[in-house]
Every structure is written in structure tokens, then in C-alpha cells.
Amino acid sequence: VVQEMINEILLEEALEGKKVVRLKGGDPFLFGRGGEELELLCEHGVPYEIVPGITSAISVPAYAGIPVTHRDYTSSLHIITGHRKKGCQESIDYKSLVALGETTLVFLMGVAALSDICRGLIDAGIDEATPAAILERGTTAKQRKIIATVATLPEEATKQNIGTPGIIVVGKVCSLSEIFAWAEKRPLGRARVVVTRPKDKVSSLATKLYDLGAEVVMLSGTYTKPIENNTQLIEALITIKDYKWILFASEVAVDIFFDSLWKQQIDIRSLWNCRFAAVGPTTRKAIEKRGIRVDYMPEKYYGMELAKGIEVMAQPQDKVLVLIPKEADSELANYLSTTKVHMKAVPVYEIASENNEQVNIEETDIVTFTSASTVRSFVKTMKNMDFHKVQAVCIGELTAKEATFHGMKVTVAKEATIDSLIESVIESVK
Template sequence: MMAGKVWLVGAGPSDPGLLTIKGKAVLEQAEVVVYDQLVGDGILCMIPKSAKKINVGKYAGNHTVVQERINEILLEEALEGKRVVRLKGGDPFLFGRGGEELELLCEHGIPYEIVPGITSAISVPAYAGIPVTHRDFTSSLHIITGHRKKGCKESIDYKSLVALGDTTLVFLMGVAALFDICRGLIDAGMDQATPAAILERGTTAKQRKIIANLATLPEEANNQNIGTPGIIVVGKVCSLSQTFAWAEKRLLGGVRVVVTRPKDKVSSLATKLYDLGAEVVMLSGTYTKPIEDNTQLIEVLDTIQDNKWILFASEVAVDIFFDCLWQQQIDIRSLWNCHFAAVGPTTRKAIEKRGIRVDYMPEKYYGMELAKGIEAMAKPQDKVLVLIPKETDSELANYLSTTKVNMKAVPVYEIVYEDNEQVNIEESDIVTFTSASTVRSFVNTMKDIDFHKVQAVCIGELTAKEAAFYGMKINVAKEATIDSLIESVIEINKREL
């Protein structure tokens, strides 16, 4: 068996937008991902569902798996011929022990690559409005680990740091040693009025900062219960934080939104929320797949020209319908007699990409509204084909079945539920739902949480009804559109400010 390969990938400080293009590309091709707790939820959600996921923990003072064992895991998985990604917070070579993880690989001749990441030493201060260098304040930057190797009694050389003069000092992994660091610098001769900052959970919606000076920072941090992960910045540049503050000024700065969406679908909702400053976590509790050997659909396609109307309530159904048409070698010109109807703009766009103009779309983008529109237009002799998901309630098909419309409902895809291994829902999170099926997906995925604490933003009444069934706190968008859903998120944020 050929040996596999290992990639040491720096995941950056947490914000998924700060993961490098190469890092994302490598991660999406991984067969095994070994990750720690400093990797953001938004990045963990990018791990392929087919990949083996190994959580090795590693918070300050809490190493679930010791470093030596992590090294062995990388070797064992690579020897099985796998594409292994070691996903590490920040940069793998800046106090990330990346060099140690390579040593065992080198001994066994395992090929590897390094994908540098954006270090928290620069990015976290930037998100707090602190430029680590500025010509008017400092001419150098020094990055120091505040966490010493186990058994090492050697202390930080504070006298040498103070002798550097006007500089910026960044201490990583030093939250627990904050008092010792500040006292050490003061005792070594640094002015106790020197500006200093501690930055907690930088680049996330929960980031906090305390700007003080060397003398007062430990007490203020203790009063505010500042914890890990965090970094300490010392130097005159800290005084610029209020002037240069920007992250919290964004419309959705400080808001974490969980977007429920099938993994195989790109989310314009997530993109728009991120652009407004939200921390966005993509929770993919489901994926869709065509029904295999779908004889019912094939039979319908053989006489597709007999249908006056073909109704679509999702873009998934559109893609499967046209793909099957092609696979069965049925000429698209056989649709000349058919009228097409879409539940909303996204579905309409999917149809029109196939070169077909949509004949009807309701003003309100609900399955019920589509059904009512067709009921009013269809003649008794008109055959109406509705393409639906398997074993899932269809508002469109259910309503039409109670009317005189000559309707045939054909399942074309099934929804597969996945277990959630990465995302933890916090009480302050806002969770968006774009359909009743995304609610069911969320419930199936998040099995061990109290749904009464979930702040749900729903795209319509049917979706809200499903969320209410599980006791969630309900907010309904004024219109069944992505933009209206976002407006609801913004309103919730304003109420809670």
C-alpha cells in the first residue's frame, strides 16, 4: 500500500473568512481531519461529510490527547494511505508545535506539506482595532509564548523585552499568566502606565477586549471573567483601539447566526449575513440525493408531453428532473406543451437556467400559494405533475390533493439526515430556517439541546409552525424571501442591544 500524505493546515484565528484559499481547498479533499478546539465552528463545518474526524482537544490547560499521541495518529493514518489534514488554530509553525508533528513523519518518510495560516498575534488585535505596528508608536513587534513547556522552569526574560524600548509585545497562550506577565514587565522597569490589552475569543461574535495599562489590566480582566482563548498585547498601539474599532460597529457585529442548509447547496443567506458582520455557522444536518432506480419518475417522463403543468417547490427537484430527462435521452423539445410553475425566485432561476421560461410563480413564495394559483388556472382535463421529496410532507401536494385538480405527485429525491459532531448551539445564537424540512433536520441533528431556548427565525408560517411544535422561540419573516429573513435577524439584534 502506498503511504498517504499529511498537510499541516493553519486554520487562522476562527473567522472562516480568514482561512486561506489553499487551506480550504486541501480541507475539502481530506479523508482524515485531525483538529483541535481552537478551530472555529464555521471552519469545522467545511470538513467533508465523508472524512474521518478526530478531535484531539487542546485548550489551554486541557489537552484531551497528549502531543505524542497526536504525532502517532498522523503517522498511523498516513500509513494507511490516507490524505490527512492536521487542522490547527492560527499558524502551525507559530507556537503550534507543527515542527514536533513533522519529526515522526520525517522518520518514516511520510510526505507532507505546510499550509500557513493567519496568526492570531496579528489578526485578533486587528479585529480589536489595534495595529501591532505603527510608525508613531513602535518600530518592532515581538511575539512571546505565555505557556512554557511542561517541566520547564525557565521564565520569560522580561529585562530583555523592556530593554527593547517602544515596541509591541504580543503574548500568546498567556491568559492564565496575565498577572505574572504584567508584574514581570513592571519589575523589569517598564512604566506601569504602559497601555495593555487582553483580547478574548478574537474574530468571533463573542470577542471581548479590555484596554487598560500594565498596573490595572489583571484586576480588570479578573472582574470581567476574561478566559481562554485569549492574547495579551502590551505597547502604545493599544491606545488606538477605540479610535480604530470597527468589528463591533458592523450591523451584525457580535451576532452569531446558525444557518441550516443542506450541505450540497450554496447559501446566499450565509454570504449576506457574513457581509453584515455576523459570525455565520453553516449547520448542514441533511443532504439530498436522487431516488435510485426511480421507475415512477421514468414512467412519467415517457409521457411527459401529456402534462399541462409541471410544478416545482425546490431547485433540487428541478435539477433532478432535467438530469433524468437527459439520462433517459428524452428531447427537451418534448416539453413544448408543458407549462412550468415555481414556488419562488430561486426555483424559477434553476428552471430558467435550463432554457425554460416559468409561466407562473405566486406573489407569496409558499407551497400553499402556488397550489392555490394552479387550482385557479388549471382546467379539469389538465394533468398536473408535482415533483416532491420522498416521505416528506409537501404543502403543495397536500393542498392540491384536496381539490379537483388532476394532480400526480412523484417523489424525486430523499433527504438524508446527518449527525452533528462539530457545532454547539449557544443560547444567544440565532438559528435561521428556510423551510419546515430544515427545522426537522435541525431537530434530528441537535439531539441533546433544549429547543425551548432556540431563537428561531423562520421564512414563513409553515416553517414557523414546525419550529413551534418543538417549543422554539419564534420570529417570522414578513415575506418569504432571504432579504426579509435577514431583516428579522437585524431586528432581533437591535432589540437585544
């Protein structure tokens, strides 16, 4: 889309009374043509707000360990576009740039013109031994850098097949890169990890991966929603005093159960005779947030292990309520149904899928799965994909079995915990 058309779209949508967000990479005014867009808005009296951004001219060198300014190396910073306006015959004024002396030069959108830029600087009198760098795909897990000199940089970039997007940095500060390098030294500094989580759930996994340096891509292929007019759940709540055990295999089920209690105006003190069991720490935490201590949690955090524990602990006369997702394979309920436990399984929520139109999975990516349903959702949302190329790291054998069924290359976490899953991700990267 040409810039003039973008300007018109912004104006038209704003004049219709809509709130319009024009999202740009980096800063909207640093070769981002934000000023051109504002001119048309000002002409028609359209109010606007500017949110400054961090330009790649600063952020990309920072991720490569290059401070664009340093009192011992440079007294100024100059940012130049290597991409000229269409039809413009003006060349970069290299003599003026070289005449600045000890400075840092950052060229944006100039990868294709790297040889011309370096030749222009040399012809203008710059010392050929001046440190220079080209930085490709900065701030991502795929970032690459070449540190050389103005004279040797083009040849080195060609050897390593450096491409776009990228920026060029010239100046003594480039020599600090190896000393100050930090991004790629983090445990997951070179990893791109796709986290498959329901969109309505905050992911502690994503936060921990990010803290370890991973480029995290959130792929919310599923979302959960309570079953409407759930007569089975209402009947169970009305007779809740009859149950000795209530089993939860997910935090979603916990929230729906207690919210439904409130909506049915059933006093929480009706649960005085109930004992509570959780499949793992996250589910236990959700129960304890409601002010109730969990009576049982298995040492291994699987539905099957929870079921086996209850089989031993429940008395023959005990009624056991199990809250499960609708139309999903519940190993907890399935196992208990083969025992003498007096169980009632009640579906309380649905798992719905949505199409993915934005995330492209690369062969070097690691995809994490925390349940079999997230695997199924991933398969549904990723159309026309060769799943044999997917590196899957899974929690639990049931999840791994589902991923294997679709031909993925599977690694299973040693324990059914987020921390163990992360350890497996780190091992996969190594």
C-alpha cells in the same frame, strides 16, 4: 493526547500510505509545535507539505482594531508564550523586553498569568501608563476586549471575568483600538448564526450573513438524494406531452426533473406544450438556467400560494404535474388535492438526516430555518437538547409552525425570501 503520541500517529498513518492532514489553529510553527512533528517525519523520510497560517498574535488584535505595527507607534513586534514547557523553570526575560523601547508585545496563552506578566514588566521598568489590552475569544461573535494600562489591566480583567482563550497585547498601538474598531460595528458583528441547509446545497444565506459580520455555523443536518428506480417519475416523463403545467416547489426538484429527462433520452423539445410554475425566485432561477422561462410565480413564495394560483389558472382539462419530496408534507400537493385541478403528484427525492457530533448550540445563537424539513432534521440531529432555548428565525408559516411545535422561540420573516429572513435575523440581534 500528549504531543509525542500525536507525532507517532502522524508517522504511523503516513507510513501506511495515507494522505494525512494535520490541521492546527493559526500557524503550525508559532508555538504550535509543528517543528517537533516534522522532526520525526524527516527522520523516517516521510514527504510533507507546509501550509502557513495566520497566527492569532496578528489576527486577534486586527479584529479588535489593534494594528500590531504602526510607524508612528512601534518599530518592532515581539511574540512571547505565556505557557512554559512542562518542568521549565525559566521565567520571561522582562528586562530585555522592556529594553526594546517602543515595541509591541503579544503574549499568547498567558491569560492565567496576566498579573504576573504585568508585574514583571512594571518591575523591569516599563511605564505603568503604557496601553495594554486583553482580548478574549477573538475573531468570533463572542469576542471581548479590555483596553487599559499595564498597571490597571489585571484588575479590569478580573472585574469583567475575562477568560480563555485570550491574548495580551502591550504597547501604544492598543490606544488605536477604539478608533479602528470595526468587527463589532457590522450589523451582525456580535451574532452567531446557525444555518440549517442540506449539505449538498450551496447557501447564499450563509454568504450574505457572513458579509454582514455574522459568525456563521453551517449545520448540514440533511441531504437530498433522488429516488432510485423511480417508476412514477419515468411514467410521467414518458407521457410528459400530456401535461399542461409542471409545478416545482424546490430547486432540488428542478434539477432531478431535467437530469431524469436526459437520462431517459427524452428531448427537451417535448416540453413545448408545458407551462412552468415556480414557488419562488430560487426555484425560478433553477428553471431558467435550463433555458426555460417561468410562466407563473406567486407574489408570496409559499407552496399554498402557488397552489391557489394554479387553481385559478389551470383549465378543467389541464393535467398538472407536481414534483414533491418523498414522505414529506407538501402544502402544494395537499391543497391541490382538495380542488378540481387534474393533478398528479410525483415524489422525486428523499430527505435524509445525519447525526451532528460537532456543533454545540448556545442560548444566544440564532438558528435559521428555510423549511419545515430543516426544523425536523435539526431536532433529529441535536440529541438531548432543550429546544425551548433555541432562537429560531423561520421562512414561512409552515416552517414556523414546526419550530413552535418543538417549543422554540420563533420569529417569522415578513416575506418568504432570504433577504427578508436576514432582516429578521438583524432585528433579533437588536
